[in-house]
Amino acid sequence: MDLSLTQDDIKFRDEVRAFLKDAVPPDMKRSQALTTGFSSEPEVAAGFHKSLVKKGWSVPSWPRQYGGTEWTPVQSYIFDTECARAGAPIYNGAGQRMVGPVLLKYGTDAQKQKYLPGIVSGDDHWAQGYSEPGSGSDLASLKTRAISDGDDYIVNGQKIWTTFGHKSNRLFALVRTSTEGKRQEGISFILLEMNTPGITVRPIVGNGGDHEFNEVFFDNVRVPKSGRIGEENKGWEVAKYLLEFERGGALQAGRVRAQFTKLVKLVQARCPDDQAVISKLAELGTDLDAMEMIDISTLSALQSGANPGPVSSLLKLRWSQLRQDISELAVDAIGADALKFIPERPLFESLQLPPDEEEMLTQTPRYLNFRAYTILGGTSEIQTGILAKAMLGL
Numbered sequence: 001m002d003l004s005l006t007q008d009d010i011k012f013r014d015e016v017r018a019f020l021k022d023a024v025p026p027d028m029k030r031s032q033a034l035t036t037g038f039s040s041e042p043e044v045a046a047g048f049h050k051s052l053v054k055k056g057w058s059v060p061s062w063p064r065q066y067g068g069t070e071w072t073p074v075q076s077y078i079f080d081t082e083c084a085r086a087g088a089p090i091y092n093g094a095g096q097r098m099v100g101p102v103l104l105k106y107g108t109d110a111q112k113q114k115y116l117p118g119i120v121s122g123d124d125h126w127a128q129g130y131s132e133p134g135s136g137s138d139l140a141s142l143k144t145r146a147i148s149d150g151d152d153y154i155v156n157g158q159k160i161w162t163t164f165g166h167k168s169n170r171l172f173a174l175v176r177t178s179t180e181g182k183r184q185e186g187i188s189f190i191l192l193e194m195n196t197p198g199i200t201v202r203p204i205v206g207n208g209g210d211h212e213f214n215e216v217f218f219d220n221v222r223v224p225k226s227g228r229i230g231e232e233n234k235g236w237e238v239a240k241y242l243l244e245f246e247r248g249g250a251l252q253a254g255r256v257r258a259q260f261t262k263l264v265k266l267v268q269a270r271c272p273d274d275q276a277v278i279s280k281l282a283e284l285g286t287d288l289d290a291m292e293m294i295d296i297s298t299l300s301a302l303q304s305g306a307n308p309g310p311v312s313s314l315l316k317l318r319w320s321q322l323r324q325d326i327s328e329l330a331v332d333a334i335g336a337d338a339l340k341f342i343p344e345r346p347l348f349e350s351l352q353l354p355p356d357e358e359e360m361l362t363q364t365p366r367y368l369n370f371r372a373y374t375i376l377g378g379t380s381e382i383q384t385g386i387l388a389k390a391m392l393g394l
């Protein structure tokens with residue numbers, strides 16, 4: 001396997017680096033470094049998004065005709081890796097990577113015209129309304145009901161774990177439009193405005209102290225049928241297509257490498273002679289190298305037009321575990337300082353300390369929040385099940 005970048009890729013990498021130098025100024029980098037949740041606060045990501053729009057890179061994975069770049073898989077990987085290295089905010093995930101591809105494939109022209117520009121510009125913030133209490137891994141059991149009423153649906157029920165539902169103006173959701181036949185055959189995919197009467201958003205504060213999740217309740221919410229994507233009762237196909245993109249974020253070595261690099265600096269500063277920490281660090285570094293190799297071989301398959309297949313489940317298992325292990329070792333490395341806990345969020349507003357002291361205060365919330373990596377985007381048990389079936393034929 002040839003691991004070297006082509007001259008064109010090196011030129012592209014340098015262009016990305018030059019762009020990020022201006023697009024991620026020190027205050028934005030600090031805010032991102034002090035973000036302990038999974039996503040960046042929209043107000044931190046907004047400035048970065050503006051720079052991306054100016055450069056024409058705000059929806060890179062989309063076709064050019066809709067504002068995309070049509071980068072090769074290697075270019076996308078370089079971009080993601082460089083963003084992580086530069087400490088750039090994570091932007092527009094649910095819009096660009098989830099509902100956007102769905103609209104491009106299943107949306108009508110009117111729906112594309114209505115919804116795509118707001119994703120490109122960053123004016124719209126989307127949330128994902130899939131999970132319900134009791135319907136997570138077993139999503140097809142969802143119960144939120146949409147009853148037909150002329151040109152509208154009347155929606156009643158509840159969603160949960162709705163990331164940034166409190167900061168989003170739009171929601172895509174799966175609802176039950178029929179109870180006949182197989183469970184998957186009675187689901188529809190609809191788009192809602194979050195300010196529609198009857199929608200209530202209730203916060204869930206995670207154990208790390210961050211408010212990212214919400215419960216969303218629907219009480220006789222009237223939703224125009226013009227906001228349904230695809231046919232009625234055919235939403236399962238749309239939902240699965242979207243999950244390919246949500247889970248397609250499998251190539252994470254760049255982000256994990258950035259987290260690991262910070263850990264190395266932390267260990268050097270805090271406990272350079274602690275042999276137990278050093279040997280665990282070496283173990284994690286080796287695991288990361290191995291994962292990076294799988295990333296690169298997957299990338300090579302993608303570059304030649306192949307589908308990554310079940311190896312994405314293997315990568316999800318590995319990167320989620322590694323991110324947890326790195327966050328755990330960071331807590332070990334700072335010792336008793338891990339007990340200092342500041343509940344106010346966001347930390348970049350509540351703290352005014354020297355940089356290394358500020359960084360110390362992010363470690364415990366991050367460790368606690370990162371427990372969720374092995375749940376989101378398909379739990380470790382579900383990924384293991386996929387691997388057992390697809391690779392071992394069990």
Ligand SMILES: Cc1cc2nc3c(=O)[nH]c(=O)nc-3n(C[C@H](O)[C@H](O)[C@H](O)COP(=O)(O)OP(=O)(O)OC[C@H]3O[C@@H](n4cnc5c(N)ncnc54)[C@H](O)[C@@H]3O)c2cc1C
Nearest residue numbers: 128129130131135136137138161162163372375376379381
């Ligand atoms: C950080 C984060 C962000 C999220 N954001 C969103 C969001 O924005 N919108 C949204 O809709 N949802 C979101 N979710 C929810 C997420 O999709 C679900 O948590 C996930 O699908 C698991 O479902 P559950 O929590 O109901 O757990 P369950 O499915 O009830 O699982 C409980 C346990 O049982 C195990 N289990 C379940 N089924 C099987 C099986 N068949 N074989 C073996 N073990 C099994 C699981 O692995 C797990 O350990 C988010 C979750 C996290 C952690």
